[in-house]
Amino acid sequence: MRAQDQDGWVTKRCIEHVADMLEMPYIRVLEVATFYTQFQLKPVGTKAHIQVCGTTPCMLRGSEELIKVCKSKINEKPFETNKDGTLSWEEVECLGACVNAPMVMVFKDTYEDLTPERFEEIIDEFEAGKDVKVGPQIDRQFSAPEGGMVTLTEVPDRKATKVAKAPAKKKKQLKQKLPLSRRRQSKQKLKRQRLLSRSPQRKRRRLSLTTRHRCSKHQLAPKTT
Numbered sequence: 001m002r003a004q005d006q007d008g009w010v011t012k013r014c015i016e017h018v019a020d021m022l023e024m025p026y027i028r029v030l031e032v033a034t035f036y037t038q039f040q041l042k043p044v045g046t047k048a049h050i051q052v053c054g055t056t057p058c059m060l061r062g063s064e065e066l067i068k069v070c071k072s073k074i075n076e077k078p079f080e081t082n083k084d085g086t087l088s089w090e091e092v093e094c095l096g097a098c099v100n101a102p103m104v105m106v107f108k109d110t111y112e113d114l115t116p117e118r119f120e121e122i123i124d125e126f127e128a129g130k131d132v133k134v135g136p137q138i139d140r141q142f143s144a145p146e147g148g149m150v151t152l153t154e155v156p157d158r159k160a161t162k163v164a165k166a167p168a169k170k171k172k173q174l175k176q177k178l179p180l181s182r183r184r185q186s187k188q189k190l191k192r193q194r195l196l197s198r199s200p201q202r203k204r205r206r207l208s209l210t211t212r213h214r215c216s217k218h219q220l221a222p223k224t225t
């Protein structure tokens with residue numbers, strides 16, 4: 001982009017120089033320059049090259065009318081300059097400001113929420129070398145609602161929203177909680193009880209297993225003589 005800033009477009013010599021600097025084949029740099037619409041590969045308007053977004057959201061909000069303005073005020077064909085060589089235009093794909101459609105981009109700045117009338121004024125201002133207001137052209141900041149905020153307009157009462165502290169009694173109870181090992185034990189006990197109460201058959205089997213286990217445990221070893 002820095003290289004383009006010098007002449008207003010990217011020359012062949014400039015592409016070669018960048019490739020030499022980065023130690024890569026010329027084609028690699030040319031690929032980047034031809035892929036992105038930000039790069040111009042031939043001379044464009046010296047005061048403004050207008051890129052009109054023609055993708056669906058902008059099209060639905062009237063970008064076709066903006067293109068008509070370009071055709072009547074600049075040149076019938078894209079990339080062709082006006083008589084003085086000061087202005088040119090082209091249609092591009094989405095420029096990422098769909099929420100403020102329709103919009104155009106001139107060099108690095110965007111002009112949004114356009115109407116054909118306001119767009120004509122902007123072109124005249126560029127032609128006259130005046131400073132043009134950047135961003136939304138209606139009464140709003142960035143993509144905020146037109147005319148100012150419509151939600152979250154009240155300042156919250158800090159006292160009312162303060163989180164209530166836990167009462168002292170509750171804190172004491174929390175401190176007196178059982179130690180972890182005891183808690184685990186009681187949990188396991190509860191689980192066992194729940195399992196046994198579910199099916200009497202399982203309960204019986206479990207009981208019998210426990211008894212058998214006990215018996216085998218307490219069985220006396222045969223006497224050796």
Ligand code: FES
Pocket residue numbers: 053054055056057058059093094095096097098099101103
């Ligand atoms: S569609 Fe126009 S900016 Fe995204």
